[in-house]
Amino acid sequence: MSSIPPPVALLPVSRRRSLLRGLAALCWLWPSVVLACPVCFVAREASRLAFLWTAILMTFLPLCMMAGIVYFLWRQAQRSARENQGDAPPDSPKPH
């Protein structure tokens, strides 16, 4: 007994590729109305923006804090070097 072929198999190969491309395009274009994220329990614009901004905040906040402390240490080092240059007597050894 021969099995019944799926409907897609009835299409020629070129049509199958077109169908696949169409489905891919649909998946690409449709997410604006689809709840893709499992925690996006409400499809509201305010909710989407809240997700977006909090994600941006939590991504960049640690980087900004680390950059801030590195900049602060760099400034301190520069100030310390300036003070040492001003205080050091002419015959004193150069700082390493």
Added chain:
Amino acid sequence: MTSEMTPALATVSGGSVDGASTSSAVPRRRPLIPSGVLAMLIFVFTEIMFFTGLVSAFLITRASIGPGGWPPPNQPRLPVAATALNTVALLLSAVALFVAWRSLRERQRGVQAGSVSLRLGLAIALGAAFLIGQGREWIALLHEGLTLHSSIHGSFFYIIVGCHGLHALSALLALGWAFLRLRAQSLRSDTLAAVSVFWFFVVGIWPFLYYQIYL
């Protein structure tokens, strides 16, 4: 930080350990930032991320509810004016603490400065006033029916504001410990600076929380 400790982040300066300026002296290493302050800053960074996570969850939840749905209509309203007064006390405590730290630093440099204990005591008193005010507010809200389980509004309120209150209590205890060391003449300005960083974090994050939660 004692002088025997080797600071992790240090810059090399000229001169000798004893202060005598000799050409063959071992270069003296001076910290760019006191180790205690650096450790406290790193700790505060983690705490900032902790509160950012809580506030992010709060913002997303609030945004998911339709217009007019937040705070929930059947829940008691938060005391905005009373908390504003508490906020002023908290901000003033930070000012008093900053002045106390600067006075202590100047005094340890040999410069004439005002009473450190008075200023530090004022900072502690204002911080305690904030905590007591928050505690009274919580008791009133509990009597009005806003509990941890009454709604998502209550859950977020008690978790976020409660975490801040716990941090404020911890920082206040640290300030009290610093005050005792000051009375015992053993408080260094670096130590007070490290404790102050924690208190400034508690003070600095509160206006943001107040704006998001109460307003």
